[in-house]
Amino acid sequence: MNSTLAILAILDGISYAALVFLVSVGLSLIFGVLRVVNVAHGSLYAFGAYLAATFSLAVAPISPWLTYPALLAASIVIGVVCGGFIERFLLRPLSGQEDVLQLLITFAAFMIMDNLQRLIWGVQPIFAAEPLRLLPNVAVFGVSYTSYQVILLPGVALATLLGLRYFLRRTLSGAVILAVTEDREASTAIGIDAKRVYFVTFVIGASLAALGGALASPTTSLVPGMGADMIVLSFAVAATAGLGQIEGTALTALMIGLTRAFVIYLQPEFEVLVPYLLMVLVLLVRPFGLFGAVQVRKI
């Protein structure tokens, strides 16, 4: 493997890791607060991607620059509408019930969304690469790459990481979320409205999944099944990091992204195997994930 390929692999890995991080951190955040693995998370990602494509194809004729706000708008719409619906009408009535029912109702949401997605957007691949084409290429150590993927995506991921840290550790709403994560009963006892916290957290987590999808939409063709692939991948990342670990999720996403990118260049048939093999190995040694036990503080 020559140095050009190595740089290409690193850049591929970083841009991929940025997207995976956005989705995984949403999943991790939701689990940290609600103790639910949201199986529909991948569908929120797929819906985010499809709606973003629809929006940006609609606004591109007016001005191609409008496609950027379109991506953001799509993720918020999906996060609030779909995420809000799932939390309010599916998960909330089940609070206090067995975990398997909560897990399974998000599985039902996954089935429904997967079906709706095919009904609404069809099964033909959709392309909406306008936002990608609009930004110039940059040269990194002599390798030309789209600045959308090596600057914008990692930038958004980094901003999300810092924003979440700031929100959770420096703001009142964040402190309330952390309090509920650490001790649900005690925080309800001191007057925290746990229902509201759950709702807000779920909507944030869902919006992050949708944002991941929206930002991914210019870089890939949208096909059925993209959501089902993404949920296991993001789950692998979140579980490997330790559910509820934000910084850990970022590092794990980077690690998996880079490993995967190198494997693609060296041994392409093992590409899909990498994250799951890593997950098995890590969980066998550290069931609480790589970063799960190190930081006592969850989230």
Add this chain to the structure above:
Amino acid sequence: MSGRIKPVTAVAIIFFLVSAVAPLFVSSWATLFALILAKGIVVLGIILLLQAGQVSFGHAMFFATGAYTAAFWGKYVGGGDIVLFIALGGITSAVFGLIVGLFVVRYREIFFGMLNLAFSMVLWSLLEKMFHYTNGADGIRVPRPALLGLSFTPETFQYVILYVSLLAAVVAFYGVQRYLESPLGHMLRAIKSNETRLEYLGTSARRVLLIGYMISAFLGGIGGALVAIIQQIATPEFGFWTKSGEFVFIAILGGSAHAFGAFAGAAMFECVRFYAAAHLADTWQLILGVVLIVIILYAPNGLIGLRQRYGQAKQGGH
């Protein structure tokens, strides 16, 4: 205890009789019922683990193991017999279950579920990507096998496989019921309610769970081999996480309190899919999703819980 389960057993007997007789009148039901019975066998395994309070979100790996055992035999050895496929599928799966089980029985709840998922996704990736051996996503065709040396026409074969599935289902159902009422089965249920006490009685909870896990893998393998024969193909999708979710779905749909829940759930699931696919183009997943939501929200004990719930309401409903 035995007095209370009798109505369910009666329903089970009726169900097995119907699946033996009804397809004689409507030939398209032969395959439908065979699928219901085969999947019911897999879901029996999920119900076993649910007794111990553990949800496997990777059980499709055993289903796929059974299916691919039959497929590999056909591809690399050639020929094959239904009895051989079922036996091999079950045994290979049980051995695989023993190996995976040695790791996963150390964990509980979400960690148990996660590790199962991880193992199953590794298997899925291998099936999908080891194109040279597995034909990748296209899967491997499973040619129609013989039964104890006898070959059949496609028309007869659908009945042959139906009755083989029925026999396997009845035996599995009876065996699982016996197991759940046995000391080992009760110990399995004890893991859910008080693992500490079980250890303080001198019993290894991990060992009890490992035995349950192996049986559950064995059932998964048998079901997988049957489905591969019925559908004449094994694809990586058999081991994908959505398949695992489907099995848990069927268990909760039917009700995990009793072994018959597996077949009640499978019947509902496959019938909705069968008729929705025929009459409402491409919406069966949507309909099943809605059914599942309704069941979880309004009848969390599943279909077989409905009767008990109705009975209780009549008893104590003032």
Add this chain to the structure above:
Amino acid sequence: MASVLLSAKGIKIRFGGVVAADGIDLDVLEGENLAIIGPNGAGKTTFLNISTGYLRPQAGSISFLGQEITAQLPRTITKLGIARAFQIPQLFLDQTVMENMLIAAASRLGSPSGFTALSALPELPEMERLLDLVGVKSYASRKARELPEGQRKLVDIALALALKPRLLLMDEPTSGVASAEKLEIMDILTSALAKEKVTSVFVEHDMDMVERYAHRVAVWNVGKIQKVGTPAEVLADPKVREQVIGI
């Protein structure tokens, strides 16, 4: 002199800053009922946890019938003949009382069957007798979940007896039982223990119970044994009266 059944030597354990055992030496003699008393947090339950392998001591050793059992698994120690009853009853709440008992019986017998019914175990009459002995036979076919706390406590003890132990460790056997019934239960229990030839160690707060039912008393105070003796000796000690009993 009676032989030594359980012997603890120099047991030490601390949790963070709390010293729960600071050099515990104690011999339990065959056939006796030994009471452990002491203020809350003195390390009484910790001693039971160490004796049954639930906790591993940082120093010291425990032997049972001359065999080293320090830091063995609870199930290994159980198999050797030490059973335990808990302060908070540990039952299989979703199963009936009789099923609870039969699971214990099947555990004791080892290599449980996966095919013949639990209710077909030949131990059934024996389990009925034990339930009768502790006075909860009428609950046999009820789910453990449906029992009131006091009755659960008795089933918990019956579960331990079902193991046919040489030594029974009980953590406050009469807490949670209405005080009017305490004497009755302890009468039943001690006569059952004598009849089954089971040695017992029990943690107790009620001095009446200790005086009435213990052959010897060990007084715990801040991780140490302050005094061991007959109930009369211990209760006569002014230091014990002041610091432990509070009179």
